[in-house]
Amino acid sequence: MFVSDCLNVNDKGHLSIGGCDTVELAHTYGTPLYVMDEPSIRQALREYKRSIDENYENGGMVAYASKACSFKEMYRIVAQEGCGADVVSGGELYTAGQAGFPMERVYFHGNNKTNGDLRMALEYGVGRIVVDNLYELEQLSNIAREMGKTAAVYLRITPGIDAHTHSFIRTGQIDSKFGFTLQTGDAMAAVKKAVKADNITLRGLHCHIGSQIFDEQPFIHAAEVMLTFMDEIRQETGITLPELNLGGGFGIRYTASDHPKAYGDYMRLVAGAAKKKAEELDFPFPYIVIEPGRSVVGTAGITLYTVGGVKEIPDVRTYVSVDGGMPDNPRYILYQSAYTALIANKADQPADQVVTIAGRCCESGDLLQEDTPLQFCEPGDILAVLATGAYNYSMSSNYNRLPRPAVVMVKGDTSRVVVKAETFADLTRNDV
Ligand SMILES: Cc1ncc(COP(=O)(O)O)c(C=O)c1O
Numbered sequence: 001m002f003v004s005d006c007l008n009v010n011d012k013g014h015l016s017i018g019g020c021d022t023v024e025l026a027h028t029y030g031t032p033l034y035v036m037d038e039p040s041i042r043q044a045l046r047e048y049k050r051s052i053d054e055n056y057e058n059g060g061m062v063a064y065a066s067k068a069c070s071f072k073e074m075y076r077i078v079a080q081e082g083c084g085a086d087v088v089s090g091g092e093l094y095t096a097g098q099a100g101f102p103m104e105r106v107y108f109h110g111n112n113k114t115n116g117d118l119r120m121a122l123e124y125g126v127g128r129i130v131v132d133n134l135y136e137l138e139q140l141s142n143i144a145r146e147m148g149k150t151a152a153v154y155l156r157i158t159p160g161i162d163a164h165t166h167s168f169i170r171t172g173q174i175d176s177k178f179g180f181t182l183q184t185g186d187a188m189a190a191v192k193k194a195v196k197a198d199n200i201t202l203r204g205l206h207c208h209i210g211s212q213i214f215d216e217q218p219f220i221h222a223a224e225v226m227l228t229f230m231d232e233i234r235q236e237t238g239i240t241l242p243e244l245n246l247g248g249g250f251g252i253r254y255t256a257s258d259h260p261k262a263y264g265d266y267m268r269l270v271a272g273a274a275k276k277k278a279e280e281l282d283f284p285f286p287y288i289v290i291e292p293g294r295s296v297v298g299t300a301g302i303t304l305y306t307v308g309g310v311k312e313i314p315d316v317r318t319y320v321s322v323d324g325g326m327p328d329n330p331r332y333i334l335y336q337s338a339y340t341a342l343i344a345n346k347a348d349q350p351a352d353q354v355v356t357i358a359g360r361c362c363e364s365g366d367l368l369q370e371d372t373p374l375q376f377c378e379p380g381d382i383l384a385v386l387a388t389g390a391y392n393y394s395m396s397s398n399y400n401r402l403p404r405p406a407v408v409m410v411k412g413d414t415s416r417v418v419v420k421a422e423t424f425a426d427l428t429r430n431d432v
Contacts, residue, residue, distance in 0.1 A: 002340075002386065003252075003253040003254060003255065003256070003258075003299055003340055003386050003387050004037075004040065004253070004299035004300065004386065004387065005040070006018055006037035006039070006040045006299075006300065007302070007386065009347045009348050013345075013346065013347060013348035013349070014344055014345055014347055015302075015342065015344040015347040015384050017035055017037050017302060017410055018037045018038075018039065018410040018411060018412055018413070019410070019412045019413035020035075020410045020413055020414075020415050022035065022302070022304055022344040022382065022384055023344050023345045023382050025304065025408060025410075025415060026304045026306065026344070026382045028415075029406055029408055029415075029417065029421075030406075030421065031304050031305050031306045031323055031324070031382070031405070032303060032304065032305050032306075032322070032323055032324030032328050032405040033303065033304045033405050033406055033408060034301060034302075034303055034328070034388065034389075034392065034393050034405055034406065034407040034408065034419075035301065035302050035303070035304060035407075035408050035409075035410060035415075036069075036297065036300050036301045036389055036407060036408070036409050036410070036418075037300045037301075037409075037410055037411075038077065038300075038409050038410065038411045039411060039412075040299065040300035041074075041077055041296060041297055041300045041389075042077060042081055044263070044292075044295060044296045044297075044300070045062060045064065045077075045078065045081040045083050045296060046081060047262075047263050047264060048062040048083075048263055048267070048290065048292055048296075049062050049081065049082060049083060050264070051263060051264040051267035051268065052267070052288065052290065054264075054267075054268075055267050055268055055271035055272075056271060056285075056287075056288045057285075058285050058286070058287055058288075059287050059288075060287055060288035060289060060290070061083070061084045061105065061287075061288075061289045061290075062083040062084065062289075062290055062292065063083065063084035063085055063086045063105070063106075063107050063245075063289055063290070063291045064078045064083055064084070064085050064086065064291070064292065064293065064296050065085075065086040065248045065291045065292060065293030065294075065296075066078075066085045066086060066087055066088075066092050066095075066096070066293070067086070067087075067088050067092065067293060067391075067394055068293030068294050068296065068297050068298070068389075068390040068391055068394060069293075069297045069301070069389060069390055069391075069392075069393055069394050070092050070095055070394050071095065071393070071407065071418060071419045072095055072098055072099040072418075073099070073409060073418035073419075074099075074297070074418075075095065075096045075099035075101045076099050076100070076101075078101070079099070079100070079101050079102060079105075083105070084105030084106065084107060084127065084289070085101060085105065085106050085107070086106075086107045086109055086248075086291045086293070087106055087107070087108055087109070087126075088108075088109045088110045089110065089117065090114075090116060090117045090120050093106065093108065093117075093120060093121065093124060093126070094120075097124055103124050103125045103126050103127065104125065104126075104127045105127055106124070106126040106127050106128075107126070107127060107128045107130060107154075107206075107245065107289065107291070108121045108126045108128070108129045108130060109130045109132075109156070109206075110130075110132065111132045111133065111177050111178050111179075112132075112136075113129075113132070113136055115139055115143060118136070118139060118140050118143050119143055119147070121151075122143065122144060122147050122149045122151060123147075127152065128152050128153060128154050128203060128204075128243075128245075129151050129152070129153045129154075130153070130154045130155075130156050130206045130245070131153045131154070131155050131156065131190075131194065132156045132178060132179055132180075133179075133180070134190060134193065137153075137190070137193060137194055137197060137200070138197075140153070140200065141197040141198050141199055141200050144198075144199035144200065145198050145199045149199065150199050150200070150201055151199060151200050151201070152201050152203050153194065153200055153201065153202055153203065154202075154203060154204045154205055154206040154243065154245055155179075155180055155187070155190050155191060155194060155202065155205055155206065156178060156179035156180065156205075156206045156207065156208075157179055157180055157182055157187050157205050157206065157207050157226065157229065158173070158174060158176050158178060158179040158180065158181045158182060158187075158207070159182050159207050159209065159222050159225045159226060159229075160173060160174045160181070160182055160183050160225075161173065161209045161218050161221055161222050161225065162218075163209045163210035163213045163215075163218040163249070178208075179206075179207070182225070182229060187229065188229075188232070188233070188236065191233050191237065192236075192237065195237060195239060202239070202241065203241065203242065203243050204241045204242060204243030204244055204245065204286060204287075205226055205229070205230065205241060205243075205244055205245070206244075206245035206246075206247065206289075207222055207225075207226055207245070207246060207247055208246075208247025208248060208249060208291065209222050209247065209249060210249050211248070211249045211293075211294060212249070212251045212252070212294065213249045213250065213251050214251040214258070214259065214260055214261070216261065216265075216266050216269045216270060219246065219249070219266065219269075219270045220269060220270055220273040220274075222246060222247075223244075223246055223270055223273060223274040223277065224273060224274065224277045226244055226246070227244070227274060227277045227278055227281060227283060227286075228277070228281065230244065230283060230286070231281040231283050234283065240283070240284060241286065242284075242286055242287060243286050243287045243288075243289065244286040244287070244288055244289070245288075245289035245290075245291065246270070246288065246289070246290055246291075247290070247291050248290065248291040248292045248293050248294070248295070249292075249294075250263060250266060250292055250294070250295040251294075251295070252294055252295050252298040252299050252387060252390070253299060253387065254298075254337065254338050254339055254340065254386075254387045255338050255339070255340050256340070257338075260295070263292070263295060267290075271288075274288075293390060293391075294390040294391065295390075296390075297389035297390045298387050298388075298389045298390035299386075299387045299389065300389045301387070301388045301389020301390070301392065301393075302384050302385065302386050302387070302388055302389075303324065303328060303329060303384070303385045303388040303392065303405075304344065304382055304383070304384055305322035305323050305324050305382070305383045305384075305385070306322065306323045306380065306381070306382060306383070307320055307321070307322055307343075307377050307378065307379055307380065307381040307382070307383050308321045308322065308323060308360070308379055309321045309379065310355075310377060310378060310379065317354075317355070317356050317371070318353065318354075318355045318356065319355070319356050319357075319358045320355045320356070320357050320358065320374065320377055320383070321357075321358045321359075321360060322357060322358070322359065322360065322368065322383050323360055324359060324360065324368075324402075324405065325358070325359015325360050325361050325366045325367075325368060326359050326361055326363065326365075326366040326397075326399060327359075327361065327396055327397045327398060327399045327400065327402045327404070328392060328393075328396050328402075328404065328405055329359075329368060329385065329388060329392045329395075329396075330395050330396070330397065331391060331392065331395065332367055332368055332369060333363075333365050333366060333367070334395075338369075339368065339369050339372075339385050339386065339387065339388070340372075340385070340386045340387065341357055341368065341369055341372055341374060341383060341384065341385045341386070342374065342375060342383070342384055342386070343374060343375040343376075343377045343381045343382065343383060343384075344381075344382040344383065344384040345381055345382050346375040346376070346377070346381065347375075347384075349375045349376070350375065351373035351374050351375050352373070352375070352376070353373070353374055353375075353376055354371050354372065354373055354374070355371075355372065355374045355377075356369070356370045356371060356372070357369045357370075357372065357374075357383065357385075360400075360402070361399055361400045361402070362400060363399075368385055369385070393407055393419070398422075398427060401427050403421060403422035403423060403424065403426060403427060404419075404421070404422045405421055406419055406420055406421035407419035
């Protein structure tokens with residue numbers, strides 16, 4: 001029934017997360033409410049770290065893709081677990097800095113970094129800047145020269161691999177806004193420019209082929225393509241690049257029909273194929289970076305809502321309205337993402353009605369799930385949507401001037417607020 005190990009039904013018949021009763025959490029902190037299970041986050045990071053250590057003798061780094069869920073406590077947890085972080089904006093970098101994150105473990109991404117972003121990255125001393133296009137390379141070189149610094153960079157390569165996910169979250173195929181295309185020769189031209197650019201040290205390459213991928217084959221193929229390209233670079237320029245960042249994208253379980261592999265298995269299979277390729281090419285095996293986001297936080301999180309009106313339209317559908325919606329979870333309106341929902345205070349009862357869960361925004365498309373099984377429900381019930389830890393809080397908005405909910409972290413039977421709920425005063429803070 002449940003998509004993650006941290007969820008259970010307690011002796012009151014309520015949904016629990018970690019050792020906490022979700023109905024009590026909803027009453028204590030109010031709804032809507034994001035809840036995250038800290039041990040699950042730490043366990044995912046450890047599993048990735050262990051598999052890097054076991055499979056890559058030359059070392060590597062797990063850089064949590066913080067776009068999945070970014071706030072100070074997340075960066076603290078990631079730092080404590082000895083991992084790095086992928087950031088994509090000055091805002092994420094600033095948040096990491098405020099949390100005291102070790103900057104040498106930060107990888108700065110983005111297809112249109114501003115000059116302000118680049119300056120900030122150099123000031124903060126991030127580990128690697130992942131250069132996405134030639135304009136950025138030139139700007140970075142100029143800014144680094146002005147600042148008297150040298151930028152250690154990767155080039156983002158588009159390896160031309162279609163990983164068959166939703167088109168909005170598919171980033172590795174040739175028609176992509178990201179990176180230098182391999183097939184057109186742009187990638188090799190960029191490498192030659194980067195090598196000659198002032199105040200730039202080219203340390204390696206990066207690719208990211210998409211998100212919510214279940215099959216290991218695209219990852220294997222990407223690793224092989226990238227190693228082959230590194231070998232071509234060696235042949236054409238004489239330079240042996242020492243680092244390879246293979247991005248993130250590992251799929252998670254949103255519903256019972258999703259069956260992701262254990263992350264350790266992905267890693268073993270990809271590492272095995274990559275090592276074989278490097279041996280064939282007689283290429284020194286690089287330091288490997290991976291950037292999991294969704295799979296670190298996704299199933300660690302749930303969102304709790306209070307049910308309001310229940311509207312039955314005979315022979316059409318039943319709408320169950322809740323006190324949140326697209327501002328706290330825009331993934332349904334964006335991608336029609338599948339989720340598992342249940343009534344937290346009736347978690348031991350059968351889900352024997354089919355309903356559509358509606359958000360509270362003035363927008364017909366503001367739904368959280370259509371035609372989904374749910375327990376019989378009435379106003380005041382607590383609805384839980386599962387596996388909302390990734391790309392929910394981080395994609396949230398104030399549409400309809402709804403304040404963002406709090407984020408509560410649970411650890412065993414304790415809970416604490418890690419992001420306070422916004423107030424109405426927060427909404428007008430910057431209004432003049
Ligand atoms: C460059 C890069 N790395 C890592 C990720 C994380 O992907 P996921 O959350 O699917 O693991 C993304 C997601 O868009 C990305 O663009």
